[in-house]
Amino acid sequence: MTALLFLWFFFSLGCGILWVEYLNQFHLPGTGFKLGFWFAQQGSIISFVLIVLIYAILMNKADQTNPKK
Amino acid sequence: MSILTWTYLFVGLSFSLYLFIAWRVRVKDTQGFYLAGRDVPAYANGMATAADWMSAASFISMAGLISTMGYAGSVYLMGWTGGFVLLALCLAPYLRKFGHFTVPEFIGDRYESNPARLIAILCAVFISFTYVAGQMRGVGVVFSRFLNVDISTGVMIGMLIVLIYATLGGMKGITWTQVAQYWVLISAFLIPTIAISIQLTGSAIPFIGMGSTLLESNISGQSVFLLNALDSTLREFGWHSYTEAFQGKWSQFNVFATALTLMVGTAGLPHVIVRFYTVKNVQAARWSAFWALLFISILYLSAPSLASFSRYYTIHTLNGVSSEKLPAWFHSWEKTGLILWLDDGDGIVRYSGDSTNEIFRSGKLSTKEIEAIKAQHALWLTTNSDSGINGRQLMIDKGLNGPDRDIIMLAAPEMAGLSNWIIAFVAAGGLAAALSTASGLLLVISSSIANDLYFRTLNPKASEKNQLLVGRIAIAFAVFVAGYFGLNPPGFVGQVVAFAFGLASASFFPAILLGIFNKRVGTIPAISGLLVGIGITAYYIINCVFFGGSRWTFGFVENGITPEAFGFIGMLLNFTVTLVLTPFFPAPSKSMQATIESVRQPE
Structure with a gap:
């Protein structure tokens, strides 16, 4: 879970805000998106969905393999 | 048929659908009234949460906000979706396992204190009322713009509809109408967005279109990316560039703190949290968080695309034309004063x-x-x-x-040259967004008053029937108060919303998080943390917004912290105060510690 929270911070507050000016030097290959801007308006949201999906799968699996004590 | 006829048709049809659903699932007990009987499937709960969450503001105003703000508009996109990650990972499954009706109930029981419960009730009611007033206003605005009726008549009709389906069906009625409302609002948003995307870039997927080249430039031989064209056009006409970060009052610190405040506030909003109590078990709570975020992301990924398309389109169709050549959409919206x-x-x-x-x-x-x-x-x-x-x-x-x-x-459907019925459909979508959010909030107000205040604090011996009656009366009362504010809006709705988020992030989020993950935190530290967090956030926002007080800089923030961003500071203070005081005060009772332990164990 800590790792997933780290990813949450990394993609949104990190890539979208803290390092946005550095990342804006690059473009998402083949598109008009500056990379930092893309993370702020699209990439962060996509990563949020994936994080919650991975969390749901992993935790529900953990619940099944460790039945109630 | 004219736009007006189509609009009456769509609005009438969608309203009958909502009422029909409410009548089909009407409830007879408090479990059903507050928790929809706890048998809502995860995907349906996800859809309902999405409709609950996406308000009139998300539907009508957010694209416009991003459109004028450019990069800085990302704070809304990240803030209002990123909060769900916190909610899904740190709060929802644990709260579901704790097994209560409401957020104040969790805080009251976990900290074993009625004063804590009371503070939580006040916060929940205040946050919900500020929010719901905006929704009622949104209903009025849609009615007046699309149906040519007076704003007040519009608000009254909206009140009546919500009143019927919320008192009849409680949470169960609300949940299933919200599922229907989700479909109405998402299709109403996507159709014009896709159409304008095809028109400008030739791509049917808006978020791909946003990164593509312009169609007209392809014809003339040299391809230009939409975003590059937008940046240079904006600079040429005296604005700051669309994609460049940190322009004007949006310094890096303020963007960061606002995004974080909105995220944490989202995770702490009672009407969103309460949705996770309605599912069958913890596994379903996790899945429904995923579904909710997925359904929300469909709108939130399209909104920035619509924002850039429309910005480009408005500038290019308006600039340099004479009065006879003004586009048709200009004339139709000129009448409304927009x-x-x-x-x-x-x-x-x-x-x-x-x-x-x-x-x-x-x-x-x-x-x-x-x-x-x-x-x-x-x-x-x-x-x-x-x-x-x-x-x-x-x-x-x-x-x-x-x-x-x-x-x-x-005006997006008209800009994209779509036919009348789609313009009317957008009206129905705006109403769906406003009504779904309003009903979720009204239920929070009702449950805070009827369950937390009446049953848990004033009259614990009340019978099931009695509780249900009080719940229904409370919801009706809440509808009228909300309607009153919709009719006579306090002139500062915009700022008040900042208040709601600031308060949610400074109060509920730290209290719930520590309540779950720290067994040692007792009553007094938690209450002190709550009071300090709420007090300082309220002071700062009221002072800045209403009395023109100066903004704090802490010596390094350029131009000071904006009131919208201050909830972040309130949250930090709440955490600090609670944790510093904790070692000096008694731990919770043994049985409560055992309960907290068991909540964190896998099932």
């Missing part, structure tokens, strides 16, 4: 970010006042500024530069 043109005398429209701008909005001015300004301005032009008033200067002084941001969404 956009108006005051010429500088050359007969050519100029829409720009500097002093040469000729495009304005009427804001709160009445039609009469606008007519007077237009007449004076015309006189000023014809007499070569001998008599009359320079309307453009007047509008700039009143802060009414540029069109109303709501036009970005509302």
Whole structure:
């Protein structure tokens, strides 16, 4: 879970805000998106969905393999 | 058929659908009334949460906000979706396992204190009322713009509909109507967005279109990316560039703190949290968090695309045309005062970010006042500024530069040249967004008053039937109060929303998080943390917004912290105070510690 929270911070507050000016030097290959801007308006949201999906799968699996004590 | 007929048809049809669903699932016990009987499937709960969450503001105003703010608009996109990650990972499954009706109930029971419960009730009710007033207003605005009825009549109709289905069906009725409302609002948002995307870039997927090249540029031979074209156009007309970060008052610290406040506030909003109590078990709570975020992301990924398309489109269709060549959508929205043109005398429209701008909005001015300004301005032009008033200067002084941001969404179907029925469908979508959010909030108010205040605090012996009756009365009462604020809006709804988020992030989020993950935190530290967090956030926002107090800089924040961003500081203080005081006060009772332990164990 800590790792997933780290990813949450990394993609949104990190890539979208803290390092946005550095990342804006690059473009998402083949598109008009500056990379930092893309993370702020699209990439962060996509990563949020994936994080919650991975969390749901992993935790529900953990619940099944460790039945109630 | 005319737009008006189509609109009546769609609004009538969607309203009958909502009422029909409420009648089908009407409930008879408190479990059903507050928790929908705990048998809502995860995907349906996800859809309902999405509709609950996406308000009139998300649907009507957000694209417009991003459109004028450019990069800084990302704080809303990240803030209002990123909060779900916190909610899904740190709060929802644990709260579901704790197994209660409401958020104040969790805080009251976990900290074993009725005063804590009372503070939580006050916060929940305050946050919900500020929010719901905006929704009722949204209903009124849609009615008046699309159906030519008075705003107050619109608010009344909205109140009546919510009243019927919320008192009848409680949470169960609300959940299933929200599922229907989700489909109405998402299709109403996507159809015009996809159409305008195809028109400008040829791509049917809006978020791919946003990164693509412009169609017209492809024809002329040299391909230009939409975003690059937008950046250079904006600079040419005196605005700051669309994709460049940290312009104007949006310094890096403020962007960071606002995004974080919105995220944490989202995770702490009672009407969203309560949705996770309605599913069958913890596994379903996790899945429904995923579904909710997935359904929300569909709108939130499309909104920034619509924002950039419409910005590009408005600038290019307005600039340099004469009065006969103004586009049709301009004329139809001119009537509503969302956009108006005051010429500088050359007969050519100029829409720009500097002093040469000729495009304005009427804001709160009445039609009469606008007519007077237009007449004076015309006189000023014809007499070569001998008599009359320079309307453009007047509008700039009143802060009414540029069109109303709501036009970005509302006029999108017309900009894309879509037919009448789609424009009408957008009206139904706006209503669905406002009504779904309003009903979720009203239920929180009702449950806070009827369950937490009446049953848990005042009259613990109340019978099931009695509780249900009080719940229904409370919801009806809440509808009327909300309707009152919708009819007589306090002139500062915008700022008050900042307040709701600031308060949610400074109060609920730390209290719930520590309540779950720290067994040692006792009653007094938790209450002190709550009071300090709420107190300082409320003080700062009230002082800045209503009394013009100066902003704090802490010596490093350029131009000070904006009130919207302050919830972040309130949250940090809440955490600090609670954790510093904890070692000096007794731990919770043994049985409570055992309960917390068991909540964190896998099932």
